[in-house]
Amino acid sequence: MIIETKNLAFTVSGKRILDNLSFSVSAGRRLFIVGPNGAGKTTLLRCLCRIIDDFSGTIKVKDRSIKKYSQKKLAAIATYVPQSLPIDIQFTVHQFILMARYPHLSPFSVISPGDEKFASDAMEMTQTTGFAERVMATLSGGERQQVSIAAAIAQQAEIFLLDEPATYLDYKHQRDIHSLLMKINKTFGTTLVCVTHDLNSAVLSADTIIALRDGRIVFTGSPDEIMDEKILEEIYSKKFSFANHPVTGQKLIVPDYIE
Amino acid sequence: MKKKVIFILICIFALTVIVISPFIGPVRIPFKVLSDFQMESVESQIFYSLRLPRVLTAFLAGAALACCGVALQAMFRNPLATPFTLGISSGAAFGAAMYLIFAAWMKLPFGGIIFSFIGSLAAVLLVYGFTKVKKGFSVGTMLLAGVAVNFFFSSLILFLQYISDFTQSFRVIRWLMGSIDVSGFQTPIIFFIFTAAGVSIIALQNLNLNLMSISDEIALARGVNVAKSRKIIFFATSIMVAVVVAYCGPIGFVGLMAPHICRLLVGYDNKILTAASVLFGGAFLALCDTFARTLIAPAEIPVGVITSMLGGPFFVWLLLRNSAANSL
Numbered sequence: 381m382i383i384e385t386k387n388l389a390f391t392v393s394g395k396r397i398l399d400n401l402s403f404s405v406s407a408g409r410r411l412f413i414v415g416p417n418g419a420g421k422t423t424l425l426r427c428l429c430r431i432i433d434d435f436s437g438t439i440k441v442k443d444r445s446i447k448k449y450s451q452k453k454l455a456a457i458a459t460y461v462p463q464s465l466p467i468d469i470q471f472t473v474h475q476f477i478l479m480a481r482y483p484h485l486s487p488f489s490v491i492s493p494g495d496e497k498f499a500s501d502a503m504e505m506t507q508t509t510g511f512a513e514r515v516m517a518t519l520s521g522g523e524r525q526q527v528s529i530a531a532a533i534a535q536q537a538e539i540f541l542l543d544e545p546a547t548y549l550d551y552k553h554q555r556d557i558h559s560l561l562m563k564i565n566k567t568f569g570t571t572l573v574c575v576t577h578d579l580n581s582a583v584l585s586a587d588t589i590i591a592l593r594d595g596r597i598v599f600t601g602s603p604d605e606i607m608d609e610k611i612l613e614e615i616y617s618k619k620f621s622f623a624n625h626p627v628t629g630q631k632l633i634v635p636d637y638i639e
Numbered sequence: 640m641k642k643k644v645i646f647i648l649i650c651i652f653a654l655t656v657i658v659i660s661p662f663i664g665p666v667r668i669p670f671k672v673l674s675d676f677q678m679e680s681v682e683s684q685i686f687y688s689l690r691l692p693r694v695l696t697a698f699l700a701g702a703a704l705a706c707c708g709v710a711l712q713a714m715f716r717n718p719l720a721t722p723f724t725l726g727i728s729s730g731a732a733f734g735a736a737m738y739l740i741f742a743a744w745m746k747l748p749f750g751g752i753i754f755s756f757i758g759s760l761a762a763v764l765l766v767y768g769f770t771k772v773k774k775g776f777s778v779g780t781m782l783l784a785g786v787a788v789n790f791f792f793s794s795l796i797l798f799l800q801y802i803s804d805f806t807q808s809f810r811v812i813r814w815l816m817g818s819i820d821v822s823g824f825q826t827p828i829i830f831f832i833f834t835a836a837g838v839s840i841i842a843l844q845n846l847n848l849n850l851m852s853i854s855d856e857i858a859l860a861r862g863v864n865v866a867k868s869r870k871i872i873f874f875a876t877s878i879m880v881a882v883v884v885a886y887c888g889p890i891g892f893v894g895l896m897a898p899h900i901c902r903l904l905v906g907y908d909n910k911i912l913t914a915a916s917v918l919f920g921g922a923f924l925a926l927c928d929t930f931a932r933t934l935i936a937p938a939e940i941p942v943g944v945i946t947s948m949l950g951g952p953f954f955v956w957l958l959l960r961n962s963a964a965n966s967l
Contacts, residue, residue: 431856451864452862452864454862459860459861465853471849482861482862482863483861485846
């Protein structure tokens with residue numbers, strides 16, 4: 381198991397955000413985490429890479445408690461891709477991606493040709509080479525997200541913790557990001573842990589789905605299993621309509637808020 | 640690389656200021672003093688025991704303040720963060736004033752520095768304490784806490800002045816205006832030791848500072864131990880500010896201006912920005928101090944008055960330019 385949590389809980393000013401979560405992910409899997417707003421999805425991701433470190437219970441990465449790793453050692457294994465990067469970053473794309481080599485550098489070392497290679501490969505894979513010298517603040521939302529993922533690739537992490545990587549993007553960029561993630565998963569065997577609101581994309585991309593509600597796991601299973609009226613109603617307190625994908629036959633949800 | 644050229648120009652500028660400034664002043668210094676190490680003439684005495692140490696001290700003080708400014712601005716992701724605005728300077732000033740008024744008779748070795756370091760550290764701990772109490776570190780909170788701490792220590796200094804006698808009070812006021820008044824090489828050597836140490840510590844944090852200047856989240860995701868890094872930076876800035884304040888008083892705005900001008904010149908990468916700001920800040924303060932002692936010679940203007948007169952308008956310009964107030 382590359383990630384294993386046991387009785388993971390997190391409380392902030394008296395409010396329980398995460399409540400006794402125990403689950404595990406094996407290497408190379410694609411785990412998607414869904415659930416209503418405020419269910420604790422983002423908090424969970426932040427615990428997994430120790431952006432939050434005053435949780436209780438244990439999180440093990442590669443069979444070792446993450447509290448026993450230095451932040452740097454942990455970052456060489458797991459990285460976090462936030463929902464969106466700050467919009468006013470004054471570094472160029474190239475500089476930003478090179479900075480992701482941090483876990484592999486000492487304070488004294490300079491950027492080596494090897495580091496440059498990782499950065500340029502990551503840019504090629506994410507099709508960001510074209511705007512390598514642009515300042516981050518000038519990028520569009522979609523471009524910024526591509527760069528964010530490029531940096532995660534350059535970081536050579538084995539686990540990507542992604543927080544709604546496609547939420548703010550248009551359809552084309554949503555699809556691009558998802559196929560990029562699938563490609564990364566296939567090429568490097570990267571373990572993906574991805575939080576999303578988009579059930580359909582979770583069903584299409586995941587091999588396991590966990591649903592959170594009020595900080596508790598209310599569902600664990602395969603994409604096919606979650607596409608069930610009763611289960612979804614339990615998660616979201618709302619009824620869903622379904623349709624089958626015209627080509628693959630995959631059961632998906634369809635919008636039903638039109639009267 | 641355009642930035643490298645600009646960096647070399649900054650180096651040349653700094654060197655020029657250091658070399659030329661000691662020759663400027665009410666007494667003309669002929670170039671032949673350079674070979675007169677025995678200090679036989681009055682001119683060479685002025686040059687070696689007054690002007691050169693003073694220019695070097697000013698340079699090192701400016702360098703230290705600029706270095707603090709660079710580090711704090713990156714760490715807080717706020718263009719207005721400086722030792723001055725965060726209350727570190729006033730903490731140090733309060734410590735040093737305490738020493739001046741109550742403890743100077745003890746003639747402690749480095750008493751001024753020790754007291755002012757305690758003061759700056761107290762200010763930092765207060766600011767830092769706020770964020771611990773208010774769980775979750777917010778840059779805005781911390782800056783506002785800094786402003787509060789600044790006022791708090793300023794009022795304590797006023798109180799000290801009020802209860803002290805007239806001569807002491809005058810000394811404190813004169814020193815609070817900021818002045819670089821040294822003779823002999825003892826002070827520049829002390830400054831060199833502390834500035835070199837402080838700048839080296841900050842330089843080793845440059846990669847961390849780059850990442851922290853984006854967001855703490857990204858810094859952590861890339862593997863920066865943000866909490867530890869923050870402590871190291873606070874410690875290094877406290878000690879540099881303490882030394883400068885103990886000897887020269889709270890000289891404002893160098894820590895604000897130098898990093899900003901350098902950012903326009905060499906960009907945001909702290910690896911080059913720190914070095915550029917250190918050189919530029921040093922040269923800037925040395926230049927200001929040269930004006931301070933020559934403009935109305937034989938009298939002197941406190942250098943703090945000059946930097947503040949330049950700094951005030953600069954601060955406003957900065958506010959208008961990138962509406963920094965929004966990021967509070």
